Amino acid sequence: MKKQLKKFAQFTALSSLLVLSACGGNQAAGDEDGESSGGVVKADIGVISYISGPGAAYGEAITNGLKLALEEINGKGEVKINLVVEDSAGKQDQALTAAQKLMNSENVTGIIGPTLSTEMNVVGPEADLNGVPIMGTSTTAEGIPQIGDYVFRNSLPEALAIPAAIDKAIKKYDAKKVAILYGNDDVFTKSGYDTMKKAAEEKGLEILTTETFQKGQSDYNAQLTKIKGLKPDLILASALYNEGAVIMDQARKMGIDVPFVGGNGFNSPEVINIAGDAANGLIVATPWYGEKEDDKVKEFVSKYEKEYGKKPDQFAAQAYDALYIMAEALKNAGEADRDALRDALAEVKGFNGILGEFSFDEEGDVVMDPTVLIIEGGAFKEFN
Amino acid sequence: MLIEQLINGITLGSIYAIVALGFTLVFGVLGIINMAHGEIFMFGAFIGVVVTSTFKGPLWLAFLAAVAVTAAMGYLLERFALRPLRNKQGVSHLAPLISTIGVSILLENLSHHIFGPGNHPFRASFAEISFQIGSITVYLVQIVIFVISVLLMYALSFWLGKTKAGKALRATAENLETASLLGVDVKRTITMTVIIASAMGGIAGILVGMAFNSVTPQMGLSIGLKGLAIIILGGMGNVKGAMAGGLILGLAETFVVVYGDSGYKDAIAFAAIIIILLIRPQGLFGQKISA
Numbered sequence: 001m002k003k004q005l006k007k008f009a010q011f012t013a014l015s016s017l018l019v020l021s022a023c024g025g026n027q028a029a030g031d032e033d034g035e036s037s038g039g040v041v042k043a044d045i046g047v048i049s050y051i052s053g054p055g056a057a058y059g060e061a062i063t064n065g066l067k068l069a070l071e072e073i074n075g076k077g078e079v080k081i082n083l084v085v086e087d088s089a090g091k092q093d094q095a096l097t098a099a100q101k102l103m104n105s106e107n108v109t110g111i112i113g114p115t116l117s118t119e120m121n122v123v124g125p126e127a128d129l130n131g132v133p134i135m136g137t138s139t140t141a142e143g144i145p146q147i148g149d150y151v152f153r154n155s156l157p158e159a160l161a162i163p164a165a166i167d168k169a170i171k172k173y174d175a176k177k178v179a180i181l182y183g184n185d186d187v188f189t190k191s192g193y194d195t196m197k198k199a200a201e202e203k204g205l206e207i208l209t210t211e212t213f214q215k216g217q218s219d220y221n222a223q224l225t226k227i228k229g230l231k232p233d234l235i236l237a238s239a240l241y242n243e244g245a246v247i248m249d250q251a252r253k254m255g256i257d258v259p260f261v262g263g264n265g266f267n268s269p270e271v272i273n274i275a276g277d278a279a280n281g282l283i284v285a286t287p288w289y290g291e292k293e294d295d296k297v298k299e300f301v302s303k304y305e306k307e308y309g310k311k312p313d314q315f316a317a318q319a320y321d322a323l324y325i326m327a328e329a330l331k332n333a334g335e336a337d338r339d340a341l342r343d344a345l346a347e348v349k350g351f352n353g354i355l356g357e358f359s360f361d362e363e364g365d366v367v368m369d370p371t372v373l374i375i376e377g378g379a380f381k382e383f384n
Numbered sequence: 385m386l387i388e389q390l391i392n393g394i395t396l397g398s399i400y401a402i403v404a405l406g407f408t409l410v411f412g413v414l415g416i417i418n419m420a421h422g423e424i425f426m427f428g429a430f431i432g433v434v435v436t437s438t439f440k441g442p443l444w445l446a447f448l449a450a451v452a453v454t455a456a457m458g459y460l461l462e463r464f465a466l467r468p469l470r471n472k473q474g475v476s477h478l479a480p481l482i483s484t485i486g487v488s489i490l491l492e493n494l495s496h497h498i499f500g501p502g503n504h505p506f507r508a509s510f511a512e513i514s515f516q517i518g519s520i521t522v523y524l525v526q527i528v529i530f531v532i533s534v535l536l537m538y539a540l541s542f543w544l545g546k547t548k549a550g551k552a553l554r555a556t557a558e559n560l561e562t563a564s565l566l567g568v569d570v571k572r573t574i575t576m577t578v579i580i581a582s583a584m585g586g587i588a589g590i591l592v593g594m595a596f597n598s599v600t601p602q603m604g605l606s607i608g609l610k611g612l613a614i615i616i617l618g619g620m621g622n623v624k625g626a627m628a629g630g631l632i633l634g635l636a637e638t639f640v641v642v643y644g645d646s647g648y649k650d651a652i653a654f655a656a657i658i659i660i661l662l663i664r665p666q667g668l669f670g671q672k673i674s675a
Contacts, residue, residue, distance in 0.1 A: 052493075052496065053501075054501065054600070054601075054602050055501070056496065056501035056502075057500075057501045057502040060501070184647050211641070211646045212645075212646045212647040213646065214650075216600060216602040216603065216605075216606060217606075218592065218596040218598040218599075218600070218603055219392075219396055219595075219596050220596075221392040221395070221396075221596075221638075222389060222392050222393070222396075222637065222638040222641035222642065222646070222649075223641055223646050225385065225388045225389050225392060225642075226385075226389075226641060226642060228388075229385045242502050242503045242600070243503075245503060245505075246503060246596065246597060246598040249505070249597045249598075250596065250597070253514075253521070253523070253597075254521060255521055270502065270503075273505070274502075274503050274504075274505045275505070275597075276505065276507075
């Protein structure tokens with residue numbers, strides 16, 4: 001037994017030496033590379049995204065946004081990024097496998113993704129343990145950047161967005177009674193519900209009823225009929241846009257005409273595509289507003305539309321900015337090193353992207369001002 | 385309120401019933417649970433979306449196209465996933481079940497690629513027609529769904545009980561070899577059954593698309609499982625049982641939301657099924673198996 005242990009220790013010592021030397025060799029090679037191309041940092045950035053399955057639309061938007069940013073960044077030539085995209089299928093285990101694969105590849109300096117907060121809850125700790133900086137672009141649930149020093153996000157958390165939207169809606173409609181509707185089988189929509197409930201209680205709103213639904217459900221008539229009978233002033237709906245749009249469609253058909261307040265996941269032009277006129281009256285707070293009078297935003301929207309034939313949603317926009325933030329940090333880090341990238345990311349302050357002015361706080365969470373929007377006449381407008 | 389919820393429950397129940405009728409037909413004749421039925425239903429809904437939204441075609445054309453496509457899919461399912469497994473030495477009796485599960489996964493993934501992920505709205509002016517009785521809004525689609533489900537049930541009962549083809553089908557169900565010896569074209573009968581069941585799935589798909597304005601590649605799975613639960617509740621292979629079971633499940637789900645907690649909707653509805661089955665293990669309309 002002892003002998004075996006000793007052998008094992010020897011073996012690990014030897015192998016770690018080997019790995020160390022391999023690392024050293026690589027770094028030297030990297031430095032040489034850097035010199036020959038005039039100090040350009042070259043790095044692989046891993047991407048874990050929800051590319052197949054029920055939420056494949058999110059992964060599609062995210063990878064589209066990333067690809068667009070990649071072209072521009074590499075075109076500028078300050079850093080050279082190579083994206084390694086892995087599919088998580090929206091599943092925790094698959095996201096973890098993908099993350100481990102990326103972390104084990106030593107060329108991968110940082111990771112963007114995964115798409116869902118549920119996935120980040122398993123991938124985040126692993127990345128933190130391995131010292132790989134990871135940035136969520138769509139993980140808005142409570143507590144994500146608090147997982148560890150290496151975990152960041154550039155997606156506006158619900159805890160900032162939802163109270164801002166509820167606040168403005170109360171002022172405008174003089175709302176006193178609300179009904180809450182949320183998806184209870186998803187961490188994201190559940191966390192949105194917790195935030196809504198807290199915000200509603202803080203503002204002294206009366207919660208008439210709390211109804212739930214599940215992902216992929218197509219019939220919401222029973223819940224909506226119940227809500228209709230209670231006559232709320234506002235409906236707070238923590239739903240992703242796929243379900244949310246259908247909920248609004250069925251609600252309007254039934255004669256419910258009060259405004260809806262949604263979370264981040266409800267905020268997509270797809271709501272208008274799916275629900276049509278029924279989408280009017282949806283209030284959301286968003287980091288992303290595609291109609292903003294801003295040259296960067298306009299350029300991004302027109303490029304995205306030309307490339308992919310549809311308008312970018314916030315998932316695409318956040319992914320786009322995320323890669324720019326990564327590139328900025330890589331440039332400041334000066335080398336394709338995981339620890340240097342982490343430190344450089346933590347330093348990002350006042351980054352001016354298409355989402356507006358963006359900074360990380362000391363925990364790696366978002367500091368920015370959300371815009372509150374309402375759908376009117378089939379388009380998102382600023383809500384005042 | 386109560387009447388509105390009753391209408392909601394009956395609409396949902398009628399949809400479940402139409403799906404369950406397709407299940408029960410295939411099970412009654414072949415003794416196979418066709419797990420691909422839900423996905424064929426989903427394809428029917430998508431064909432409806434493509435015809436009405438993409439090509440701006442009329443609704444009757446959408447129905448025709450959906451029936452044609454799902455019937456063709458039924459044929460292919462029978463020809464390539466079920467027939468090769470029939471009457472072969474050494475094939476497990478579970479093999480057809482597994483092969484239909486395979487087909488269902490194939491179809492779901494296929495629909496992702498063809499139609500794209502996410503929700504597809506069903507735009508048909510017919511779905512917008514409604515009338516007001518007091519404070520209650522009733523949509524014509526809701527009535528149509530109920531009427532179609534009842535009509536399908538009676539048509540199937542009549543077809544199985546009174547027509548020659550129906551008798552041949554029941555003979556095949558009783559004993560494949562004997563029926564074949566007595567001059568029933570067994571191969572044709574089985575193919576016809578799967579085709580008719582699939583076409584019914586297609587009709588149900590369009591109706592759901594119109595009623596709820598929501599068509600996704602995932603809609604097949606949950607409704608397929610519910611259809612399965614319903615035929616067990618109603619009695620395997622029993623047409624009236626499928627109808628009654630569908631309505632019971634639809635109403636149970638709706639009224640759990642009305643009087644209870646929507647979070648337990650499916651749990652309570654399925655608990656009710658378990659209790660009914662404990663009392664009547666053969667299902668509501670199933671015959672007691674004699675020794």
